[in-house]
Amino acid sequence: MKGILGRKVGMTRIISPESRKMIPVTVLEAPANVVLQVKTKDSDGYDAVVLGAFERKNFGKNENQKYKFVQELLMEEGTDLKKGDTVTLESLKELETVKASGTSKGRGFSGVIKRHNFQRGRETHGSHHHREPGSVGMCAKPGRILRGKKMPGQYGSESVTLRSVEVVEIDEKNNLIALKGALPGAKNSFIFLCG
Numbered sequence: 001m002k003g004i005l006g007r008k009v010g011m012t013r014i015i016s017p018e019s020r021k022m023i024p025v026t027v028l029e030a031p032a033n034v035v036l037q038v039k040t041k042d043s044d045g046y047d048a049v050v051l052g053a054f055e056r057k058n059f060g061k062n063e064n065q066k067y068k069f070v071q072e073l074l075m076e077e078g079t080d081l082k083k084g085d086t087v088t089l090e091s092l093k094e095l096e097t098v099k100a101s102g103t104s105k106g107r108g109f110s111g112v113i114k115r116h117n118f119q120r121g122r123e124t125h126g127s128h129h130h131r132e133p134g135s136v137g138m139c140a141k142p143g144r145i146l147r148g149k150k151m152p153g154q155y156g157s158e159s160v161t162l163r164s165v166e167v168v169e170i171d172e173k174n175n176l177i178a179l180k181g182a183l184p185g186a187k188n189s190f191i192f193l194c195g
Contacts, residue, residue, distance in 0.1 A: 002091045003073040003194030005053040006030035006177065008102070010187050014168055014178060025168050025178040028191060032086040032175075036070065038079075047075045051087060054190075069190040089172050097164045098195040102184040106157030116150040160184035 006028035014023050030053075037050040052067030059065045075081070092098065112118040112133040121129035133152065136145055145151075166180035183191055 001074050001076065001194055002095065003051070003071075003192065004030045004087055004089060004092060005033050005051055005069045005071055006191050006193060007054065007069075008183060008185055008187055008189050008191055009176070011182065012178075023168055023180055024182070025180055026183045028177050028179065028183075028193070030089055030175055030177055030193070032088045034067070035081050035083055035085045035087065036067075038081060038083055039072075041077070047077050047079060048072050049075055049079065049081050071192050073194060089170050089175060089177055092167065092177065092193065092195065093170060095167060095195040097166055098179070098193045099161060099163050100165045100179065100183050100191055100193055101159065101161040102189060102191040104156050104158050104160045104184045105186050107155040109153065110155035111152045112150060115152065115155045118150075 007030075009027040009029050011024065011026050014025050015021070016023055033051040033053045035049050036052045039046065039048040039050070041047055050070060050072050052070045054068040055066060056068055081087070107114065111131055113120065113131055118133065120131060121127055121134075123130060133150075136149060136151065138144060138146070162183065165183070167177065168180050169178040171177070177193070179193075185191060
């Protein structure tokens with residue numbers, strides 16, 4: 001499996017030279033990732049590498065704290081990566097699509113209109129029901145609110161994974177990769193790409 005850690009720069013658009021159509025893209029900055037640890041079946045029960053990216057200015061004695069973004073990437077048996085090696089965007093050059101994982105924007109405690117796309121109540125004719133969820137009660141049996149009911153609550157700040165995200169362009173010189181469409185998270189948030 002191939003992968004790299006990146007940081008969301010923002011969104012823009014690219015005009016395809018073949019079809020002359022505009023493609024909305026999310027641009028990620030993905031500098032060379034450092035291999036912090038190599039896991040093997042003998043020692044850990046599975047093959048993987050731990051990647052680190054975006055070095056901190058101040059960090060403790062622990063080497064894993066040296067990087068802002070640390071992620072484990074599963075590898076096929078017999079990988080030739082060693083501790084201290086680097087992984088660059090060149091490894092993704094052959095891939096047409098990738099899997100992108102990130103944390104969505106946190107929207108705090110939100111009501112049902114924002115969180116679940118409920119409709120508003122009427123504004124006139126004496127209505128007092130504008131943004132409320134409406135009746136949620138039950139009859140004597142079961143006499144409680146069932147688990148999973150769509151109600152106000154914490155919205156966003158969750159792990160989101162998008163599969164088969166199209167790779168539009170890779171700029172190795174500037175460590176940038178453009179992926180088709182929107183990706184989870186705010187600007188400068190970290191996104192893990194693998195394929």
